Amino acid sequence: MAASSTFSAWTLKGSALVPKASKSNPEFVCNYLDGSIKQKLHSMSMSASADTSHSWIFPYEKAIDWRRGKLSLKSGVQCRALDVETKPSFSVGNKFELEDVIEGQQFDRDTLGAIFEVALEMEKIEKNSAGSQVLKGYLMATLFYEPSTRTRLSFESAMKRLGGEVLTTENAREFSSAAKGETLEDTIRTVEGYADIIVMRHFESGAARRAAATANIPIINAGDGPGQHPTQALLDVYTIQREIGKLDGIKVGLVGDLAYGRTVRSLAYLLAKYKDVKIYFVSPEVVRMKDDIKDYLTAMGVEWEESADLMEVASKCDVVYQTRIQRERFGERIDLYEEARGKYIVDRNVLDVMRKHAVVMHPLPRLDEITIDVDVDPRAAYFRQAKNGLYIRMALLKLLLLGW
Secondary structure (H helix, E strand, O other), rough: OOOOOOOOOOOEOOOOEEEEEOOOEEEEEHEEEEEOOOEEOOOEEEEOOOOOOOOEEEEEHHOHHHHHHHEEOOOEEEEEEEEEEEOOOOOOOOOOOOOOOOOEEEEEEHHHHHHHHHHHHHHHHHOOOOOOOOOOEEEEEEEEEEOOOOEEEEEEEEHHHHOEEEEEEHHHHHHHHHHHHHHHHHHHHHHOOOOOOOEEEEEOOHHHHHHHOOOOOOOOEEEEEEEEEEHHHHHHHHHHHHOOOOOOOOOOEOOOOOOOOHHOOOOHHHHHOOOOOOOOOHHHHHHHOOOHHHHHHOOOOOOEEEEHHHHHHHHHHHHEEEOOHHHHHOOHHHHHHHHHOOOEEEEEHHHHOHHHHHHHHOOOOOOOOOOOHHOOOOOEEEHHHHHHHHHHHHHHHHHHOOOO
């Protein structure tokens, strides 16, 4: 997280002057209408009384005198720390505890549940033709160094459905200053001057973490090479909950490209938050799940098993999560790609052995790893899954920019 001492932008919301989202500056709220001043500064709660009749929000560093152990305002009102909270609060108006969304490990079970509740509210907003203006005045920049359809469009749709605006670069690797040799850090420092939040997809694992360390505004990882894709994992878990009705005690088969598939890596991290989950890994030898994920699951007490028999695994699972063998990750080793492609295909035969309540999921795009005739089966959940991405991303944008 980059450091900053002041808010860089302000916006008028109702009768209050509000600083736009900044990673290092919590908001201090003086609400003189009800005679109280309240703020949550990181984990510290503060309150005081006042007798004036205006409502303002302003940078905390101008108001706090830590040397005297109290908070002083120009009006003479003083605030003292009352208590320290150790657990995050999901109450409306509280700050979202994450400053960026970079990896699946950031989320705990309680936070996931709270995000899913917000996503349900976003679904209601999306179905209301009037929409919402909650993010009016905010700008989101999308920096995509790799191709994307669903992720980029769903983020842009999410921002616009909440009243915000979008600045977009579809192929930043070729059509941005990166083509001239500009570093990622310089690009981030520049773009953050134009936007309130950045959604970035990059071809290098770890790029999102570098961007977050540089920026003073929220960064959302929309996929970093073979690393992670946390918002996809969030929508995947949300979809499982909606489709299966539970997250504890489920069996999930991860199929296909498990070595380079960032979606399955992030999903494994999130599934480890739940009880009595078992994960099956079904993949060609050249794209087996890497040891870091296996070691993490073992450390978290999650049962996992590798199998070469898709039919057997499909008969046991609540979720069959198919993925594409990614040609772009093989470089010049096309022979290895051809060896892996087509080995595991979800077709009508797989559906025949699956449980009636089970679902087939896929992060998309697909090639031939799910046959077209599967689409008509009600257990084919992948297009519903893609739609859920809109609600999850609406929720994340709202939370990162405005809080709970």
